[in-house]
Amino acid sequence: MVTSAPLWSVLVVPVILAGFAAIAVLADALLAVRAAGRPARLAAAGPVAETARLLVGQRRVTLASDALLWRLGVLTVPAAGMLAALVIPFGTVTASRMSVGVVWFNAMEVLTWAALWMAGWGANAALSLVGGYRYVAQGLAYELPLMLALISAATGAQSLNVADIVAAQSHLWFAVWMPAAFLVYLAGVYGFSFLGPFAYPAGTDLASGVLAEVSGVDRLVIEAGRWLLLAAGAGMAVPLFLGGGTGPLLPPWAWSAIKTLAVLAVLTWARRRLPVLRADRYAELAWVVLIPLSVVQALVPALVDLTR
C-alpha cells in the first residue's frame, strides 16, 4: 500500500533523483574508462573534472541570441525531470498520490519538447536550431508509442493512479505480460532524455546540435537534466511495469532502489551499445510498426479487464 508523504517531501524527491542520476553518470564514466582501456580508478575523475570545468567556464555569447527563451529552455530540462519524478512512489511513500499520476508524468516529460525547442532556438545559431528541430521530429516519433505504453499499464490497473498500478501487480509484473509496452516505454525514456539511440538532437554529426552553443553552467544544467530525466524514467518504470516496491525479505524502499538501479544500469549500459537513430527513419518505424504494436498491446489488458 502506497501512502502519501507530507508536503515537504516534494523537496526530497529532487535530491533522491539527483542521487540516482549521479550514480548513472558515474557508471557511464566507468564504462567509458573501461572502453578506453584505462584503469577503472580514474572513472570518477572524468565527471568531477567536467563539472568543475563547466562551473568555472565562461558562457559562450552568440549574436542576437534570445537569452530569455534560451535560459528558460535549458532550465526546463532538469525541471521536467524533477516534476515528473514527483509521482514516483519510493517503497511505500510517494510525494504526491495524485489520482492522475500517469498523465502527470507524461505531461511533465513532454515539457522537454518546449525546452529543447527553446534551447535550440534561443542561441540564434544554425546547428543549435537544427538540433532543436530534430528533437521535435524525434518527439513526434517516440511520444505516441510511449503514451500507448503508459495507457497499457494504466488499463491493466484500471487506474491512472500510480499507487493503484503498483497494487495491481501484486501477483504478476506488467513487464511480464506486457513486454512490448515495457520495451516501448524504455525506448521512450531514451527519447525524452535524448540519450543513447535518441541522442540525435545533440548528435556528434551536428557538433552536439542543440548543445552546440550551450556552455558553462548552462551546459552543466542541461547535461544534468538529461540524466535526471533518464533517472526519472527508470524510476517510473518500476511502479509501472516492475511491481514497485514489492519483493521478498527486503523492505519496500530497498526493492524500489534496487529495481530503479537495475533499470538505470541496463539503460546506461545499452546506450553505449546502440547506434544513434535518425529521426526520419525512427519516425517510420514508430508509425508503421510501433504504434500498431502498442495499440494491440493496449488491447490485451483491456480484454483481460473485460473478463475479470
Place this chain on the structure above:
Amino acid sequence: MTTAVFWVLALLAAASGFMVFRFNSMARVTISLMVSFLASGGLLVLLGLGYLGVVVILMMVMEMVIMAVFMIAYMMNPAGLMPMAMFHNKRGSLAIAVVTFALLAAGIFLTPWPHRSGAPPRDATRQLGTALMGSQMLTMITLGFTLLATMVGAVVLATQRGRYDRFGDDLKRRPPSDPVRGGVGR
C-alpha cells in the same frame, strides 16, 4: 493557499496571454501563449478536474511547439528570425481580444449562477470517462471520424507524390521509389 495559487495562475494566464501582443518574436509569442495555457491547465487542476487540467498541459506543450514549427516555416522572412508580430492589424486584434476578455469576465459576474445541488463526484475522471463513453458516445464518434477525415484530407492535399510516383504507372514497382529510404527497410 488555494486562493493564492488561483490568483498567481489567473494573473499569469491573463498576463502571458496579453504578452502575445507585446512580443515581436514569433518564438516568444508562442511560448507566451503556451505559458497562458499551462496556467489555465493549472486552474483546472485547482477546480478538482485533475485529468482535464493535466491533459491541457500535456496537449498544449505539444501543440504550441508544433504550431511554432509551422508558423515559422510559413513566414516569408528567412527562418522567421526577424522581429515581426504573428498577427495582422495589431490595434484591431488587440481591441477585439481585450473586449472579448472584458465581456467574458463581465459575464462571469453578471450570470446568476445556480447553487450546487448534490455533492461533487468522488472521482471526476471516472465521471468524465463515463460521460464521454456513454451519453456523449455519438459526439465522440462523429468527432473522431471528422478529425481523421480532416487529417487524411490534409495529407492528401499536401503530399506531392502519390502511389503512381511510388509504385510506377502499373503500380507494380517493388520496392517503391522514395526520395528517402524509410526506417523499416523499404
